[in-house]
Amino acid sequence: MSFFGELYLRSTLPFLSEETTAKEVAYLARSFQDLTVPGPVVDLGCGHGRHASRLNTAGPLAGRIIGLELDALSLAERLPGFPAVRADLRSLPFGTGSLAGAYAWYSTLFVFSDEEHVELLREVARSLRPGGRLVLHTVPYERLASQPEASFSTYLPDGSLLEEESRFDAARSRDQGSRRLTLPDGRVLSGQYAIRYYPLADLIQLLEFTGFSIRWVHGGLEGEQPSAASTDLIVGAELRHG
Missing domain, CATH: 3.40.50.150 (Vaccinia Virus protein VP39)
Structure with a gap:
C-alpha cells in the first residue's frame, strides 16, 4: 500500500x-x-x-x-x-x-x-x-547522520499498535524505513518510505x-x-x- x-x-x-x-x-x-x-x-x-x-x-x-x-x-x-x-x-x-x-x-x-x-x-x-x-x-541532515538508526513500538490513544524502524544512509542522504500499524479491529496497515535530507x-x-x-x-x-x-x-x- x-x-x-x-x-x-x-x-x-x-x-x-x-x-x-x-x-x-x-x-x-x-x-x-x-x-x-x-x-x-x-x-x-x-x-x-x-x-x-x-x-x-x-x-x-x-x-x-x-x-x-x-x-x-x-x-x-x-x-x-x-x-x-x-x-x-x-x-x-x-x-x-x-x-x-x-x-x-x-x-x-x-x-x-x-x-x-x-x-x-x-x-x-x-x-x-x-x-x-x-x-x-x-x-537537518546532521541530526539524522548523528542518529542513523531508530526503532520504536508504542500504543496510540485509540489502541492501535504502531511499530517503526528506520536507517539513515548518510552517503545517499536518504532515510529509509518501514512502518506497521495494527488497528484495534485487527486490520494491519504497513508501508515503506524513503525521504531525502539534503x-x-x-x-x-x-x-x-x-x-x-x-x-x-x-x-x-x-x-x-x-x-x-x-x-x-x-x-x-x-x-x-x-
Whole structure:
C-alpha cells in the first residue's frame, strides 16, 4: 500500500498536538506577513489541513490559502475552512505565474528521486509570480547522520499498535524505513518510505538551481540560527525576477 495514505494519516495524527500546530501556524503566518505579491498561497501536501484551515481563516493569509493533496482520505477528512485540490506535487494544476506563495512542511517535497525534486521545484517556480515566496520545512541532515538508526513500538490513544524502524544512509542522504500499524479491529496497515535530507549547502544549491533566491534559514520556529542541536531546518526562498 502507499505509505502516504491511510497509514500515514492514522499513525501521524496522534502526535500532532494543538501546541505544535499553533506554533507552526504562527511561524508560517510570520513568514508571509510581509508578502506584497497578490494571489493565492498553496499548502503543498496539505494532508488533513491543520495548517491550511487556520491560515485561511485568520491572519495575513486569510482567504488566500489553497490546499493540494494527493491522498483522497486526507482530503475527505480535512478540516473545514479552505479549498483544496487533489493533485500530484510533480504536476501542479496551477497556471504559470498564478500563485503568490507556497509552503511545504515535514520534508513533504523530498520523497521522490533527485531528478524529480528538480522538476518539482521547477513546477513550483513556474506557478509562482516573480517575487513569490516558498517556505520549506525539513530536518537537518546532521541530526539524522548523528542518529542513523531508530526503532520504536508504542500504543496510540485509540489502541492501535504502531511499530517503526528506520536507517539513515548518510552517503545517499536518504532515510529509509518501514512502518506497521495494527488497528484495534485487527486490520494491519504497513508501508515503506524513503525521504531525502539534503545538507544545507546542497539544499540551497538546489533551490538556486531551480530559480530561487534564499531569504532566510532558520533552525527552529522562533527564527533561531541553525546549529548542531537544531531539530528543524526551515528555508525561506523567493522566486528570482527574470
